[in-house]
Amino acid sequence: MKQQPDRVSHSPGAIGKARTGTASATIFDLGAPGRAAAAQQPSPAALDDLPAACRRTVPPELPEVSELQAVRHYTNLSVRNFAIDNRFYPLGSCTMKYNPRGAHRAASLPGFLARHPLAPESVSQGFLACLHELQETLKTVTGTAAVSLTPMAGAQGEFAGVAMIRAYHQARGDDARREIVIPTAAHGTNPATAVMCGYAVREVAVGTDGDVDIDQLRAAVGAQTAGIMLTNPSTCGVFERRIGDIADIVHNAGGLLYYDGANLNAILGKVRPGDMGFDVLHMNLHKTFATPHGGGGPGSGPVAVAERLVPFLPVPFVERVDGEEPRYRWVDADERPQSIGRLSAFMGNAGILIRALAYARMLGRQGMERVADHATLNANYLMTRLRQAGFTLAYPERRATHEFIVTLQKEASSLGVNAMDFAKRLLDYGFHAPTTYFPLLVPECLLIEPTETETKAELDAFVDAMARIRAEAAQDAELVRSAPWTLPVSRLDDVKAARELDLTHAATRTPSGET
């Protein structure tokens, strides 16, 4: 690529950086032995009551920087991120909606932050009341009999759910069920979870209309079937219309239905998984309940179950003891002999649960339905506009749910720019890219989820950008193929990253060599 003149800065995600280099310096490059953020150091005390043999002889190679250096470094790094707070982020399947600051504030209340996880119940009634209220809310909104909040993300919720399915069959002595049925469009965590739970995965195809192929399903299901894992609305961005039939087929074969709740935003407060016939499900609170994604986590994946799975719920959870003044108490393994057990040292991502409760309280029952309504409205509007702009939909005959799929196969073959190129060029236009190449069954796909918190103006701007990129591609495909142009870095060499693994800064490498 031609070098830009000196006067222009491409570099850091920040203004005023004709000077290069410093922006990508690591914290290790800023350190010097003996420098320190003095105000953060306790006065040094001796450790002489520890035997020498167990002591560390060489201090760890952590950077030694001043407080200002640290503040400036991480402030400047932060602005190299796209985030909900600075950009439209229509990442399909991820529900990147506004994360209310009020919910963040609630979870940051000193009384919540300072509570020890094993503090006695007598000094934990406020926190326990919150958890109980959230359990009840999630029961209602999913149409289930009981909830355990402990799973720490969707995937752990899936694990808990499938483990409960397994425990259920085992408790009935029904040991021959060795398979979990999963549609091809499923998220990768579904098969990975089934395997972690000791099951084999049996895939079933999705038809051209986006629904599961019922004949294949019938053929796949039998005495070996422990259950099916389904996302509805599915990751194809459509509502599985024959969910009733599917439930019957699986139930009749003795299997159970697992609901992957990642897409609950589309139907929140309108349609309930329990009513669809699901036996067990998880929710992604970091999606539907608007807790922030934190650049990769934390999340929270509570599980909810129908009556017959209640004995198997993971511990601990909270029970209300009614009386003059209601009290709340933990229910743990000692009282739940059939529980699948404990998923973490304490009780899950408590702070995320507080955020979700705060959000649920602000929404209220009407608010929940309005979330589903407007998430669906935004998706259908954006889908319509993109179709009108000449883009090809994966399921043109279908309604969008909260998300939908555009396939750029046509553009890829006629213009030589693929879905990834569009995605990267969108970054130049100030939009985070939609999910690319997922679900795997649709070629050159963009899975687009606008969420209910974006304005019409933002959606319109997105359509304009898509159209403009296509026009750019027609004129100068290289412009799009080499995007992004305006970010701190252009496309990264993934092959080098994997081949010449560099996972730690040289300063920290163990003498034995370079990692």
Next chain:
Amino acid sequence: MKQQPDRVSHSPGAIGKARTGTASATIFDLGAPGRAAAAQQPSPAALDDLPAACRRTVPPELPEVSELQAVRHYTNLSVRNFAIDNRFYPLGSCTMKYNPRGAHRAASLPGFLARHPLAPESVSQGFLACLHELQETLKTVTGTAAVSLTPMAGAQGEFAGVAMIRAYHQARGDDARREIVIPTAAHGTNPATAVMCGYAVREVAVGTDGDVDIDQLRAAVGAQTAGIMLTNPSTCGVFERRIGDIADIVHNAGGLLYYDGANLNAILGKVRPGDMGFDVLHMNLHKTFATPHGGGGPGSGPVAVAERLVPFLPVPFVERVDGEEPRYRWVDADERPQSIGRLSAFMGNAGILIRALAYARMLGRQGMERVADHATLNANYLMTRLRQAGFTLAYPERRATHEFIVTLQKEASSLGVNAMDFAKRLLDYGFHAPTTYFPLLVPECLLIEPTETETKAELDAFVDAMARIRAEAAQDAELVRSAPWTLPVSRLDDVKAARELDLTHAATRTPSGET
């Protein structure tokens, strides 16, 4: 200027913005009637107990936006700023040093934030104890007899100080003193304050060595002299060596000495204004005591006085009542008949005072001295390096204090790039510009104050940038003259701003016309 190709974004101080326009949209452009951040609205109640005649008929034209829109808008605006937290900011006279986050946290403690200014003393002992401790600390560090914390910035401290000088003379029936002597290098607030206090300003020159011209001073001082306002170290970046003589001259004429403490950082804990002979002074806590500048404020400008001015201190201030358990109480006008009075509705910028106390506590006595040491070290090092790099110092024979002056007169005449051009081009290199064209007596000057919290590496990088800019100017003066190139905007049309005054968004303008 030639348009940059499409692929390159100059625009917003943010990444990924090939799309233009939105970044500088105002909040008004994002609004739509009926949109609202619903979670921030109380349920509407009626105002029907108010007579119609006093009611508002048309709601104010405030923007109606969603919460996400507001969050995104102000997040994106914020990154269009240079600040201590993201850049070196060597703005002379302003002491742009690290603002400890711990001090910010202290002031944000719920008990402090929720306290009403007029809450009874019985429920205010914690806060009053803080103020009293700060008063004592400032007394000690300035070598004075009493402190009042109420002035809300340096300029208000100056006002209080000069008003006390006036009250002092008046109390003695010494009514003929109508002048305040001020060196030409003084900050603009000094003469403006003197005038607000009803005085005429008598200027005295600063010599080529940066010290006040003593002969001129002798000639200027007399029976008409109420006092002198001095900054020491001065705004020339040097220590006024003959301060003892100056004090004698003014005192012998019956005048008092006012110390503008904006530059206290240079001598904190090492030299005390009280010991130099000053009768009254203010400190800028937002400089020396590291409270953040907030994009223009708030600050805090406590005043400290020698014994003879104590009766005139502005109210309120805090007194400790010793006893079994010490108690703290307000002292207000009713007990201080000679007080100059009250400077604000309550007691000043309380939150800034808490921050300053937190900072003072973290520094401790040794820390204060080390601040002065290292602020001075950094300034002298930077001055030495710039001189070695061929730049001209305003006072080459002098030590720098915490700041120093470079004059670019030579570059201006030989290369055709002036101090402002250097300043703007420095922005491209990721440095905030030093103070330009102040003090007014040094042509084409940069007043450079690195502060003690910057690293040697940062200072070295600054020298490199200065040298590189000079080299650029020699090769392509226009490159420097048209800087900045990498910021959200290039040089702004100040003339248009003043001639075609546009101070409010069109949406809010009163029917009577455009402001």
Next chain:
Amino acid sequence: MPFIPHTDPEVGAMLDAIGVDTVDALFDEIDDRLRGADISAIPPGENEMAMLAELAGRAREDETGPCFLGAGCYDHHIPAAVWDLAGRGEFLTAYTPYQAEASQGTLQVIYEYQSMMAALTGMDVSNASVYEGGSALAEAVLMAVRIRRRRRRTRPASDSATARVAVAGVCHPHYVETARCIVRHQGIELVETGFGPSGTGTAEALAEVAADGDLVAVVVQQPNFFGAIEPVDDLAAGAKANDALTIAVVNPVALAALKPPGQWNGDGVDIACGDGQPLGVPMASGGPSFGFLCARRDHVRQLPGRLVGRTVDANGRIGYALTLQAREQHIRRGKATSNICTNQGLLVTAATIHMALLGASGLGAVAAECQRRTRQLVAAACAVGGVTRRFDAPHFHECVLDLGRPADAVAASLAKRGIVGGLPLGAYYPELANCLLVCATERRTAADIDAFQDALRHALGSDA
């Protein structure tokens, strides 16, 4: 524990470069007798953890139950987003936006702020803030005097004569004290008209004061210090009749409900000012808050403080910059409109975000909810034997109660029960020694009001 990054070798290298042996040598221009100040009374430094532990203890000491004190500082809800955003380092740790290109964030925020304040007050222009409400009034008075003196340039006599300013009705006593303190050296006298039986000023009282001599300006606070609604149209008309300027002191939240100063008496006042604390600023012992100052377009050159204007850059892109700086001390020095330099920028940022989040409808709903809660509070108080409303003028979100016995003792009793119960007025108006100024914002719940009533009953000994 100062915040210094240098290591010993770095200090050594720097001293070498300078050519001195010790840091102390850098102070060799200072007279030895001045050096070595004794600051041993200051304790040694402590780390952030110890500092925070100590200050957190003190802050906790001052935590109370519900607050029914207003009197210029109000316990409103502040959306969590406000300070999450205003506290971002880029806003918090920037200086005054002198380098416009590197400060577009702050500058645009101020431009938006100016626009919002103009909208709220119904005035043409707003500055970028002064310190707070009391000193805002002082600046408004000085500004009025400048305007008047300029207008009457041809009559030199008035230049040195005392300028009289009337305070019509009931203005916050601390505002009046502050204004007096600040304007007195420029030969300006503030005269209070006092209040009538319903707790407000009257056109007649104003006329009497005007009859005593030429008035430069008339100050009217709406709602007034007692929370009462002043007859602002009449008072503004009175000012006009006397060829005096009108200065409005207003509460910005009340402006969502009340006629804006820009419309008082038809064509509005000359200057509107007040304290911005109700717009997203925590009470925090009264500061930092900010003073706002708005004016008619004609007066813009007499406004003190900073102004941000919209303009374009060399490429025609819209940008913002400080403008009309010739009014300010750093350019005009002794001839500046004011000595103000540092203002209250961060609070303006918070207020701008706050107003954006609330919008006109939110601010209106807040005003109405405050009013509803205050109505409930007053009713609850008056249900306690011996308690009555002292004045009968309509009031907004604040009200004077007559307790039938010294209010300071009652307030002390309420404080013992953790309730900050209101402001006893005896210290300001001896004739109101039995009176308590109370306020309820939208944050006060029914339970809070019940607690107030209980405590009041207890204090008044009418438990039965």
Next chain:
Amino acid sequence: MPFIPHTDPEVGAMLDAIGVDTVDALFDEIDDRLRGADISAIPPGENEMAMLAELAGRAREDETGPCFLGAGCYDHHIPAAVWDLAGRGEFLTAYTPYQAEASQGTLQVIYEYQSMMAALTGMDVSNASVYEGGSALAEAVLMAVRIRRRRRRTRPASDSATARVAVAGVCHPHYVETARCIVRHQGIELVETGFGPSGTGTAEALAEVAADGDLVAVVVQQPNFFGAIEPVDDLAAGAKANDALTIAVVNPVALAALKPPGQWNGDGVDIACGDGQPLGVPMASGGPSFGFLCARRDHVRQLPGRLVGRTVDANGRIGYALTLQAREQHIRRGKATSNICTNQGLLVTAATIHMALLGASGLGAVAAECQRRTRQLVAAACAVGGVTRRFDAPHFHECVLDLGRPADAVAASLAKRGIVGGLPLGAYYPELANCLLVCATERRTAADIDAFQDALRHALGSDA
């Protein structure tokens, strides 16, 4: 009160564009019988103010005096800067950095984190986090089993046989429970060796367990659940002697003082894991925190979770990207190393900033100060009649006290006085029913320890 921006006209325009009349029509593919779910049990929405008032009340209920409970979650000081930075919207509200160019901030932070964790543990590589300590141990066990099965690929029998993993000494019982829950479906059995009289595991006990059958791995927690220092070199040697991998469970703050796993028994362990909470994460009822997982370089392809690698862009500029994604579920699906997807990124960001602010010296000083305070705590407790240390092994910042009577009652009595006094061990080890596990971090002051002693004296009835 959902966070929806649309005005009615906008909704109308959007419906028009789509070509439907109502929003409801967009749901017409859903069977009518499924629609109209009854969620009336959920109350109406409330605004932020009301929500915060309610939750603040609950949070306040749970505020206590000083906390002497550790047991895997520690009350350390967190520099104010940590969360001011980690809470910036750009970190807080970003997704997983799949679009590397738009996520260099998060990616570089993770790279720095991986480097720091490698430095702290003395291991070669670190992943980008798993959920927390207990599940980190589960992942470590699964990883060990995968490594072993790959090594013995040629011996197919072992593939389906039960894999035995020994837990040598005293590992947090909740970690063991969690690991059991997660690994049990893959035919893995965890066997605990128990502890000897000094409160730690012994090489002999490990040898006995090993004698019962082939071991895949040996888990050693240092300091152990009792705060005692395990003979880690001996135990790691025992693992090696049995051809088993060694998995270390470590406290990252302790690592500033204790020999890092990378050096146990000379050439170190295979996998080191633990909970990162002590590195800048508030206790917050135990989550969110994060699990760390470090390993020898040879094992990198068996690490679960994300990894960030340094690479270059098309112009040779350094940049960071997720790498070796073929280990992960979104690529490898059923064959992935784990099902983990969302991890604990934000906490990793906080921990990185925390470690940067403390550095090696700060972390070392924290460890030493915790140790000093715990020494004082234990001395103060043992000065109360009838209280003794239960075990005599050296301990780090946590210790088991024998109270001579049921510890749960004593803990309840301390809680009544607002002191979270420690963990009664009877629920985990019936033979330790009289024992309390106590901890003092650097935040505990002498006054806190005095209060503990007083309350303990009171609880034990030995006030005199």
